[in-house]
Amino acid sequence: MRIIYVLFICIVFCTQISSTFSSNVQSEFRIVTSFSLLQNWVNVLTRNIPSDISIISIKSLVPLNSDPHIYQITPMDAKAMEEANLIVTIGLSFECWISNFSSPSSANTTLLQASKDVEARLLPAPDPHLWHDVQKVRQMITNITRVLCEKIPKAATIINENARAYDAKLVELDAWIKGEIGKVPLEKRKIITTHDAFYYYGKAYGVTFYAPIGLSTEAEADSKTVALLIDQIKTENIKAIFFENLANRSIVRIIAEGTGVQMHEDDLLYADSLSEESGVARDYIAMMKHNTSLMVKALIKGITATQQTQPQ
Numbered sequence: 450m451r452i453i454y455v456l457f458i459c460i461v462f463c464t465q466i467s468s469t470f471s472s473n474v475q476s477e478f479r480i481v482t483s484f485s486l487l488q489n490w491v492n493v494l495t496r497n498i499p500s501d502i503s504i505i506s507i508k509s510l511v512p513l514n515s516d517p518h519i520y521q522i523t524p525m526d527a528k529a530m531e532e533a534n535l536i537v538t539i540g541l542s543f544e545c546w547i548s549n550f551s552s553p554s555s556a557n558t559t560l561l562q563a564s565k566d567v568e569a570r571l572l573p574a575p576d577p578h579l580w581h582d583v584q585k586v587r588q589m590i591t592n593i594t595r596v597l598c599e600k601i602p603k604a605a606t607i608i609n610e611n612a613r614a615y616d617a618k619l620v621e622l623d624a625w626i627k628g629e630i631g632k633v634p635l636e637k638r639k640i641i642t643t644h645d646a647f648y649y650y651g652k653a654y655g656v657t658f659y660a661p662i663g664l665s666t667e668a669e670a671d672s673k674t675v676a677l678l679i680d681q682i683k684t685e686n687i688k689a690i691f692f693e694n695l696a697n698r699s700i701v702r703i704i705a706e707g708t709g710v711q712m713h714e715d716d717l718l719y720a721d722s723l724s725e726e727s728g729v730a731r732d733y734i735a736m737m738k739h740n741t742s743l744m745v746k747a748l749i750k751g752i753t754a755t756q757q758t759q760p761q
Contacts (some may be wrong), residue, residue, distance in 0.1 A: 478505050478600070479534050481529050482508070483510055483536075484539075484722065486736075487563060488509035490589070490593060490615075493615050494593060494594055497611070498601070498604045505601075508529050510530075514725055515722060517722065518721065522547060534600060535600055536560050537561050537563060538562055561592070578647070579649055581648075581649045581650035587619050587620075594612040629741050630745065633749060635655055640657070640659070640744060641689065641690040643701050647720070659678060661700050687751075689744065689747040692718070693720045
């Protein structure tokens with residue numbers, strides 16, 4: 450009887466301990482983002498949340514330095530979305546490849562389009578490249594912050610603090626870009642890029658962009674468009690032509706050869722993805738500073754070259 454009594458006490462005691470541990474273990478809050486920029490922002494907003502409040506896991510479907518326009522969803526991606534508590538996309542037809550995933554099976558999964566209620570260019574087609582305007586990024590961060598606070602209420606104070614700190618950095622970034630672009634006369638701010646990804650940058654900071662390819666990198670440029678662009682570059686004496694890190698470079702090479710404008714293979718603009726951690730576009734702020742610095746350098750160099758070739 451004494452042995453049975455001891456075993457009974459042990460079972461009760463162990464059960465109470467097990468029950469206590471179970472109540473203290475926090476379930477993982479799984480966040481899936483469509484591509485690297487959204488992952489960067491969610492990382493910033495959920496920084497320093499203690500594990501006793503929530504264990505956060507964040508997965509980007511499109512890997513770093515990969516093209517979201519032509520991405521193909523995998524079975525592992527579908528599984529990750531099925532298990533996610535929150536799925537964050539840009540919207541505006543950017544993630545067309547996600548359309549096969551109609552809706553999550555779990556009622557606990559929230560779908561968030563970061564571009565919700567952010568003014569966007571809708572013609573000739575929805576333009577999702579909002580992140581090239583820092584002010585629009587501030588609005589998207591507000592959208593993401595609100596939903597994160599709703600989904601993880603115990604971490605709301607930390608999330609809001611992270612959002613305020615990041616917003617201050619974005620305000621500073623926006624002012625820095627305007628100051629850098631301001632070094633170039635307005636009439637000289639003309640740049641050729643591979644595809645039409647920089648409309649919002651141009652509108653926000655007073656730069657005119659021309660591109661032989663439309664909103665998606667998978668589109669193709671016709672010979673008439675390329676020929677007209679070459680003529681325009683010659684007529685307006687445009688000196689800044691850039692490759693993008695993900696887009697096909699062949700069309701831009703043809704334009705450069707047809708106009709005599711010198712290209713630099715390593716001077717890449719980042720339009721739709723961050724670089725690897727060791728790269729020049731390791732996060733959103735680094736990407737915007739990198740792109741702006743390259744643009745300003747090329748524009749000023751083009752002005753100097755034009756002045757040197759003009760008769761005295």
